Amino acid sequence: MSASRYDAIIIGGGHNGLVTAAYLARAGKEVLVLEKRHVLGGAAVTEEINPGFKYSVCSYVVSLLRPEIIRDLELPKHGLQILPLESTFTPLPNGDYLARWADHDHTRREIYRHSPRDADAYDDFGKLMYQLAVAVKPILAMVPPDPTSMSPKDLMGFLKLGKHFHNLGHEQFHALYKLMTMSAADYLGEWFETEALKATMSASGIIGTFLGPRSPGTAYVLLHHYLGEIDGAMRAWGFAKGGTGSISEAIASAARSHGAEIQTGAGVVQVIVKNGKATGIVLDDGREYTASIVVSALDPKRTFLELVDEEYLPRDFVSDIKRFKIRGSSGKVNLSLSELPDFTCKPGVNQLHKGAISISPSIDYLERAYDEAKYGGFSSRPYMDIIIPSMIDPGMAPPGKHVMSIFVQYAPSDLLGGWDETKREVFGDAVIDTLAQYAPNLPGAILHRQVLTPWDIDREMGLTSGNIFHGELTLHQLFCMRPAVGYADYTTPLRNYYQAGSGTHPAGGITGASGRLAALRILADAPR
Amino acid sequence: MLRTTPFHSRTAPLSEAQNWRRWSGYLAASSYELHHDREYWAIRNSAALIDVSPLYKYGIEGPDAERFLDRIVTRDVTKCKLHQVLYTPWCDTDGKVMDDGTLARLAYDSFRLTSAEPNLRWLLDNALGMDVSIRDITDDLAALALQGPTARRILHHAADGVADDLGFFRHTTGEIGGVPVEITRTGYTGDLGYEIWTAGDNAEALWDGIMEAGDTHLILPAGMLALDIARVEAGLVLIGVDYVPAHRAVIEDRKSSPFELGLGWTVKLDKKSFVGRDALIAEKERGPEWELRGLEVNWDSLKALYGLVGLPPQLPSEGWRTSVPVYSGNAQIGYATSGCWSPLLKKYIALAHLQSRYARIGTDLSMEVTVEHHRKKTKVQVVETPFFNPDRKRSTPEVPR
Numbered sequence: 001m002s003a004s005r006y007d008a009i010i011i012g013g014g015h016n017g018l019v020t021a022a023y024l025a026r027a028g029k030e031v032l033v034l035e036k037r038h039v040l041g042g043a044a045v046t047e048e049i050n051p052g053f054k055y056s057v058c059s060y061v062v063s064l065l066r067p068e069i070i071r072d073l074e075l076p077k078h079g080l081q082i083l084p085l086e087s088t089f090t091p092l093p094n095g096d097y098l099a100r101w102a103d104h105d106h107t108r109r110e111i112y113r114h115s116p117r118d119a120d121a122y123d124d125f126g127k128l129m130y131q132l133a134v135a136v137k138p139i140l141a142m143v144p145p146d147p148t149s150m151s152p153k154d155l156m157g158f159l160k161l162g163k164h165f166h167n168l169g170h171e172q173f174h175a176l177y178k179l180m181t182m183s184a185a186d187y188l189g190e191w192f193e194t195e196a197l198k199a200t201m202s203a204s205g206i207i208g209t210f211l212g213p214r215s216p217g218t219a220y221v222l223l224h225h226y227l228g229e230i231d232g233a234m235r236a237w238g239f240a241k242g243g244t245g246s247i248s249e250a251i252a253s254a255a256r257s258h259g260a261e262i263q264t265g266a267g268v269v270q271v272i273v274k275n276g277k278a279t280g281i282v283l284d285d286g287r288e289y290t291a292s293i294v295v296s297a298l299d300p301k302r303t304f305l306e307l308v309d310e311e312y313l314p315r316d317f318v319s320d321i322k323r324f325k326i327r328g329s330s331g332k333v334n335l336s337l338s339e340l341p342d343f344t345c346k347p348g349v350n351q352l353h354k355g356a357i358s359i360s361p362s363i364d365y366l367e368r369a370y371d372e373a374k375y376g377g378f379s380s381r382p383y384m385d386i387i388i389p390s391m392i393d394p395g396m397a398p399p400g401k402h403v404m405s406i407f408v409q410y411a412p413s414d415l416l417g418g419w420d421e422t423k424r425e426v427f428g429d430a431v432i433d434t435l436a437q438y439a440p441n442l443p444g445a446i447l448h449r450q451v452l453t454p455w456d457i458d459r460e461m462g463l464t465s466g467n468i469f470h471g472e473l474t475l476h477q478l479f480c481m482r483p484a485v486g487y488a489d490y491t492t493p494l495r496n497y498y499q500a501g502s503g504t505h506p507a508g509g510i511t512g513a514s515g516r517l518a519a520l521r522i523l524a525d526a527p528r
Numbered sequence: 529m530l531r532t533t534p535f536h537s538r539t540a541p542l543s544e545a546q547n548w549r550r551w552s553g554y555l556a557a558s559s560y561e562l563h564h565d566r567e568y569w570a571i572r573n574s575a576a577l578i579d580v581s582p583l584y585k586y587g588i589e590g591p592d593a594e595r596f597l598d599r600i601v602t603r604d605v606t607k608c609k610l611h612q613v614l615y616t617p618w619c620d621t622d623g624k625v626m627d628d629g630t631l632a633r634l635a636y637d638s639f640r641l642t643s644a645e646p647n648l649r650w651l652l653d654n655a656l657g658m659d660v661s662i663r664d665i666t667d668d669l670a671a672l673a674l675q676g677p678t679a680r681r682i683l684h685h686a687a688d689g690v691a692d693d694l695g696f697f698r699h700t701t702g703e704i705g706g707v708p709v710e711i712t713r714t715g716y717t718g719d720l721g722y723e724i725w726t727a728g729d730n731a732e733a734l735w736d737g738i739m740e741a742g743d744t745h746l747i748l749p750a751g752m753l754a755l756d757i758a759r760v761e762a763g764l765v766l767i768g769v770d771y772v773p774a775h776r777a778v779i780e781d782r783k784s785s786p787f788e789l790g791l792g793w794t795v796k797l798d799k800k801s802f803v804g805r806d807a808l809i810a811e812k813e814r815g816p817e818w819e820l821r822g823l824e825v826n827w828d829s830l831k832a833l834y835g836l837v838g839l840p841p842q843l844p845s846e847g848w849r850t851s852v853p854v855y856s857g858n859a860q861i862g863y864a865t866s867g868c869w870s871p872l873l874k875k876y877i878a879l880a881h882l883q884s885r886y887a888r889i890g891t892d893l894s895m896e897v898t899v900e901h902h903r904k905k906t907k908v909q910v911v912e913t914p915f916f917n918p919d920r921k922r923s924t925p926e927v928p929r
Contacts, residue, residue, distance in 0.1 A: 067874075071827060076873050083573060084565050103562040134840065230840045235871060241573060354566070391746070394574045394678050399744035 006032045006261075006291040008522065009281055011268045011307065012462070012501065014042025017297030018251040018262075019515030020500040020522070022073050025258035027523050032289060033252075033260060034281070036267030036462060039245070040252050042297075043461050043468060044510050046245025050448035052398045055334040056243035058452070058461060058468070060387060060405040061085060061356075063509030064227055065247065066141075067234050069516055078253035081241035083392050087355030089346070090200045091438040097345040098196040099352060114194040121191045126226075132176055133226035135168055140227070140506040143517055144480035144488040179219045180475065185363045187219035195362040201225075203360045203383055207409065208468045210329040212370030213363050217475050224508060239392045247510055271296070271307045271497060278497035281307075293496045293522060297515065299463060299470035300324050300483035300503040308494060317493050320484035324503075325477060328413035328454030328466030329373060333406040333431045336448035340388065340402055341439035354391045359384035359434065373410030378427050378453075381434050383409045401447070406431060411453050413465035419455035427453060470503035479505055490518040491525075498522055530555045533581035534670040534731030538739075542749050549752060552644075554582040557751035564753035564846070565871070571717050571758045572872050575676035575742055576750035580716075580723065581731075583629075584646055585669050588639045590660035597639055600654055600803060601631060602786055604796040608633045611699040613712050616794050617786050618647075623807030624774035624783035626650065627767060628791070630714050632699045640665075640725075644767040650775070654803065670731035674738060675721030675758075677920055678745040683722060684927045686741035687711065691722060696922040705730075705737025716755060718762020720920040756847035757868045760879060763822060763913025765789055769849045770820070770865045770879055787816035788881070790913065819887035822913040823854070823864060823895060825876035829907035830897065837900045843869040843876060853896045854880050855905060861886045864895055870915060877915050878908070886910070 008024050010017045013035030025031045039045050043058040062082050070080065086102035098114060100107045112119035145157025168176065178187060184205035188198045204225050205218040212218075228237035240247045252262055267284040271294055280290035296303040304313060304321045340349055360366055360383055369379035385407040390397035397403045408431050415423065428451035435442050454466025463470065471477055480488045483503045490498050500518035507514060531554050533539075539557055547558040556579065559567055570576040588597060598605035603616040610633055617628040629642040641647075651662050674682065683691045690702035691711045699712045707730035715721030726734045739747060759766065767773055771789055772782040785808065786795050797809055827841070834841045847868035854862040867878030878895065886893060889912055894905040 070874055076875075081573065081872060083569055086563075086565070101562075102565065106562060134838075234841075234843060234869075234874065351561075394746045399681075 006030045006289065008032070008293050008295055009034065009289055009291040010295045010297060010500070011271075011281065012036075012042060012297035013040040013248070013252070013262060013264065014297055014501070015044045015248050015251060015510055015512055016501050016515030016518075017042070017295070018248060018255055019069060019073070019512040020295055020297060020519045021260045021262070022251055022255035022258060023516060023519030024522060025255050025260035026072070029526075031255070031260040032291070033255070033262040034266040034268050034283070034289075035262070035264045036284075037460075038265050040262065040264060041245045041248030043457070043463060044244040044248045046243030049334070049450055050336045053336040053401070053403050053448065054243050054389070054396045055403060055450060056245065056389065056405055057334065057450070058332055058457060059244045059510055060389075060407065062238055062240050062244070062247060064224065064237065064511045064513075066511055066513050066516060067231055069512045073251060073254040075250045075254060078250040078257070079242075080247060080250040082235050082238040083241055084235070085237075085239045085355055085387065085392065087352055088200060088358055089352040089355060090196045090358045090360055091343050091345045092196055092361045093437065095345050097343070098194070098200065100200075111194065111197060114197065115192070118192045118194045118197060125191050128172070128175055129223065129226040130229060131172055132179065133223055133230055135164070135172060135176070136223060137227060137230060138164065139479070140513060141517075143490070143521060144482070144505045146486050146489065147480055148486055179223060181216060182219040183214050183216050184218040184222055185213040185367075187222070195364075196360070199360040199363050199366055200358045202363060203358060203366065203385065206366065206370075206383070207385065207407070208330060209472055209474065210325070210327045210373070210410075210412070211474070212367045214367050220475065221473060239387065239389060241393050242395060243389060243393075244510065251512070268307065271494075273308065273312045273494065276312065277495040293498060295498040295500050295518065295522065297499075297501040299326065299467070299501055300499070301326055301464040302462065303499050303501065303503070304492070308497070313493050317484055317487070324483050325472045325474065326465050326467045326470070327472065328457065328463075328468070329411065330407060330409040330466075330468060331378075331411035331427060331454065332452040332457075333408055333428055334450040334452075335404040335406070335446055336397065337402040337404055337442075337445045338447055339441065339445045340391075341404070341435070341442045341445070343439050345438070353388055355387075357384075357386040357388075359386070359438070369410055373412045376412060376414065376416035378411040378415065378430065379409070380430050382411070382431065384431065384434070406435075413454035413458070413467070415453075415455075419453050424451050424453050424456070427451060469507050469509075470501050471507070473508060482507065490521040533579050534728040535579045535581065535672070535735050538732060538735040539579055539749065547751070551582040551752070552584065556582060557749070559751040559753045560749050564751060567748055567750035567754035568757050568871060570746065570748035570750055571676050571719060571754060573677065574746035574748065575674060575678045575682055576717075576748055576754065577735075577738060577742065578673040578675065578750050578755060580671045580673045581669075583666070583671060584643045585665045585671075586641045586643070586648065586651060587663040587665045588641060588651070588660060589637060590658075591637055592658040592660045593637045593639055596655055596658050596660045597631060597641070598799065598802065600651065602791075602795045602802065602804070602808075603631070604799055605631070610636060613697040613699055613714055615697070615714075617789070617791050619786065619804030619808070620774045621804055621807065622774070622783070623785050623804035623811055624777075625771060625786055625789060625791070626774045628765070630712070632712055634699065634710070645773055645776070668728055669725055670728050670734070672724045672734065672738065673715050673717075673721060674724060675715045675717040675719055677720055678742075678747070679721050680927055682738065682742040682745050682747060683711070686737050689927070692927045693924060694722075695924055705733035705735075705740075707733045707737075709734060716762070716764055717758040718764065718914050718916060718921060719758065719918060753846055756849075757870070760847055760866050760868045760877060761870050761872065761914065761916040763790070763879065763915060765791075765820065765879070766849075766866065784818070784881075785811055785816060787811055788818040788820065790820040792816075815884060817884060818862075818881050819884050821880055821882050821887050821889075822911040822915055823867075823878040823880050823893070823908040824911045825878070825895065826907035826909065827876070830876065833897065833899045833904045833906055839900070845869070852878070854882060854908070855894045855896075856886050861893070873915060875915070879913070882910065
């Protein structure tokens, strides 16, 4: 049953939009979610593009889904299962490999094989990063205060922040300062000598950014990995049974159980503004819905430059949003396979097939891949983060067959001469060629191939420039700067118009944190 | 020396962890991999193969077999159909639980009883004057538990479809890996699952047949650590952990009645006579003093306790089996006997014995936790068991081809 007028309309049924909807509905609000595509989830979708084979089309792992969201929305009851994805396997061109496992001793022994010194450093590094992650975690859970505001709330926010940093020990403060300013390569270079280890670890600092491992500011993202460790046995990190679409489905199910209404195939083209307030939306088929508030879970470009007429927004704000960096840097290749890749360096089927596979043999390799992108090409030998979901979840492919998810970087959104169908397949070929060097049987095992470039992700999923984070995760676009100073608290210059997407603090993968904080802000503002 | 099971030639080479424990005098794998995590998830997400050969097994045959068993156990054996399996406890004359297990009716006058502890003497003593033969067949019969959502599909391939329509707690026979087997739809995980029985000499062929059929369905051999978590989630009691068998209890307080263990549903007081009936009728009338319940740890409370020492909540990665005090206010009103972090439900859960008046579902209590060497109390709530009870456990849909 549709209400004629809603308390809130959420534009975009991606995971953050759904989280906002679920929290608002849980608080008793009449909520309508409008998703343009035929399937919910945005970039967190599972689709059976090749019959019998399920692809997590874009996002492929649960990174840091907030435990409080899992609890508040009772997501396990709604079908969420996060399965272990325990090892990382880096095959090397020299015929060797580097593996990291869930078991500490196992990993230590493996690193020792490459460098006894690094094996020791790995433990110390892990401890320090864990401490830093514990220190930084509360910041991710707070609404960023406005540095330009003198309001008591914002000042208190900064006071709290200052006190928080003051409480860090000497060693931790210095490490944090370095993390915030150094490149991943330099930061890791202070600790380790094994190229494959440095490269594979630094890769987590460059995923989704338009930066290379030697670019300053990439060290900070290394923390994200350790933020996942804090939750430990809670396991907020891993592979979602059924693919990432099942996360969206679980959140949607929770939202519906609280009474939220969700429509797919409903693309919003405009936010209706009356007397300086958002009052509703217009769909691409001309239908209109009105609501007390409107929330956009789209990226900042779409939220402010496409859905709202510029005249309703302050000029400074509009130029901030126009300058907001949102270059896409990555693509995705999904494969249906008749057999598992057989790695020359580790022949046969083994446990490493159940974990992540990283094509990151050295810092130089990654930096070279970036060099090509800097000048407008895609990497001919790209960085890849691979998983084989059918080795973890039996429902992802027919028995005996497999699906392979390959995250590929770099593929710049502003490719020289622009993307087209031909270039997309050439890019796909580069990916398969590169992998074939490590697993020669792979090309012959491919039953179906889906290649997504930033161009496709923009057109199909609605992520501007195909940027997976709704805006680059660089320091000048984080915390109280995300997406623009003065509007990092989920509000917008337009009254009754809110933002809940990954383009707001804290962003970064399937966390749901932006969606939740937005909902809490909306509920705090709502008349009782 | 501990004995090895008939599957040892297969399980030993798979044991990456060399992590073994003893089970009724046999070697049993605690885990095969270095961590039991994936083995647990195999139970809930694909299929786990667990060697359960150390279970005690008794063959009970003869014209009086039904009458004999009906006198021993609390369930009504006269209603047990051919190829049906009953889960049942049995009690001493005071109505206190001695053991619990499954009872399968293989033929009109032939049954098989499993138990966790040896029960031969008790069975023989109670068979006086009856035309029944009772044999300990523990060493003759090898047993595997195949548990998890893909178990039916694996059996479909391994056993040529004989178990496709097998209902919950039913029994059938067939062939796997070229050897004759019996299959029961039973288990200790609260999930879709089967137990497969064969002569000890056939064990290796059975193992190979199932592993081969299971390969494309992500089968994984699993040990006791994984099983421990699954059975707590399923709310299934473990003898020697959640209760002391009556005939082993050195003091009266250690004994429990079926009502006190949440097994009241198995007690058929309308049966004419069975061991412990009078005591159980009396207990039923006055109400049990204790009840076994589920507890769910309040996350915010646990987080606050750890927050005081600057740590995120530290969750147990394995199930625990120790007695932990449970309080109402400052008064201890019970004790938890098993607990674990449920990776599936993402909840910290425990099974606890509570004084009946504190056992109502939804009651707020507290449980002792040790936080950085200090004993603290975390808030807990009394909840229903099983904690996890999927439809697939009982349902029998068509096998996907």
